[in-house]
Amino acid sequence: MASEQARTRRRARDAALASAVGQGLLGPESPLIGLLDVDSVLHAVESLHSAFRDAFQDASPAAAGPAADGPAADAAPALEPAPVQHTFAAKACALVPVLRLLAEAGMGCEVASAGELEQALAAGFTPDRLVFDSPAKTLPELEFALRNGVAINLDNFQELARVDRLLEGAATGSPAGPVGIRVNPQVGGGSIGAMSTATDTSKFGVALRDPGAEEAVAAAFAGRPWLNRLHAHVGSQGCPLPLIAEGVRAAYELAERINAGLGRRQITGLDIGGGLPVDFESEEDRPGYAAYVAALRAAAPGLFDGRYHLVTEFGRSLVAKSGTIASLVEYTKSAGGRSIAVTHAGAQVATRTVFMPAAWPLRVGVFDASGRPKTGPARTTDIAGPACFAGDLAATARELPPIDPGDVVALYDTGAYYFSTHYTYNSLPRPAVYGYRTTPSGEVRFALIREPQTVRSLLDDSGLAQAKSLVALSAGRP
Structure with a gap:
């Protein structure tokens, strides 16, 4: 049976995903975002402090x-x-x-x-x-x-x-x-x-x-x-x-x-x-x-x-469970009898999982185009990312509900490293990251943590200001 904290976190996450879609935070113009549950982070902090407080209160100098x-x-x-x-x-x-x-x-x-x-x-x-x-x-x-x-x-x-x-x-x-x-x-x-x-x-x-x-x-x-x-x-x-x-x-x-x-x-x-x-x-x-x-x-x-x-x-234990990466499904296909959902969540955000899948497996959730949890007969499915190499897979051979273009795939437990440590393969931009809280009535409030990276920023990072430097060097000009 799930703990109360696990149930609370799951309810808040599902509500946040639906609200992100409803408010346009996740959609065709922004097909990949990170979401961080603020209350879950604060709960982890209090759990840490409480465990050590209790240990000191129980300990006695004489007992040592x-x-x-x-x-x-x-x-x-x-x-x-x-x-x-x-x-x-x-x-x-x-x-x-x-x-x-x-x-x-x-x-x-x-x-x-x-x-x-x-x-x-x-x-x-x-x-x-x-x-x-x-x-x-x-x-x-x-x-x-x-x-x-x-x-x-x-x-x-x-x-x-x-x-x-x-x-x-x-x-x-x-x-x-x-x-x-x-x-x-x-x-x-x-x-x-x-x-x-x-x-x-x-x-x-x-x-x-x-x-x-x-x-x-x-x-x-x-x-x-x-x-x-x-x-x-x-x-x-x-x-x-x-x-x-x-x-x-x-x-x-x-x-x-x-x-x-x-x-x-x-x-x-x-x-x-x-x-x-x-x-x-x-x-x-x-x-x-x-x-x-x-x-x-x-x-x-x-x-x-x-x-x-x-x-x-x-580090990880304080924030991992509080984070979710959410991506639109761009295309679906099959190969060799395996269903494949092509998403925007790949090696650029799930770097460790893509390159060391056995060590860093992620749980996957599937939601419909309105952000509601999806059900249906399970299919063996790979969750593919957008990077241009065959191993760019966030999850392989998972039993998941049928997935259609426009659905949402969520990668759970990604609050640590995943959306804060970006891998710039294929010049894929960093996604926006939002924090959220849910009110007792179920309303979800969002706060922007990091803006999405712009194409202009990508160009600047790739040396745009020095675009002519090598041509000048090869021509012998100062």
């Missing part, structure tokens, strides 16, 4: 065992539970209005590039609510973060050396915000290799099980009193909760050992990443944040006793 903070720990007063800074991984939906909504809902923001950093600042996040995680930070990016109080997780010892040089030349000699080291606990991968960041050969962080790595990390903290965080992120989609919890436990236990060796609580923060998987096969929010927290508490009970400030970096 003796502190590993050195001789002075026995005399220290009991600590209140440390706050948790929940940050949204901007890459999951790098649209400024979405980031602004999350900022207003109490989230911080994790950024992994200069572009995401600027988007987060434009959305209203103050520097102290940002975490900068790029594995390829430039000197100017590091300098900005150190000067403005943006938290940084350093990926490697060469980057650490860069920070040393920058701080030597700074007036204060210390960073304005938290600085941590990212470690790779090397606990293994999940079912999607590209999404697994804690394998033996992952490109991220300091590989803890490599010879001498843990000692080098400990020495880095010993020589730099301003280093105060550890960061670990095991992966995302395809990574089971026990694997994620094992990676977090490795970081927690390393922090305990380093603090004990130093005789002081130098590491005060643990950035435990994100990575909660999404169930793309159903409407449900599974496994859910409560299950995630339960796995962490089983693996590392002391994580919630208040001695460490926790940072999370969830």
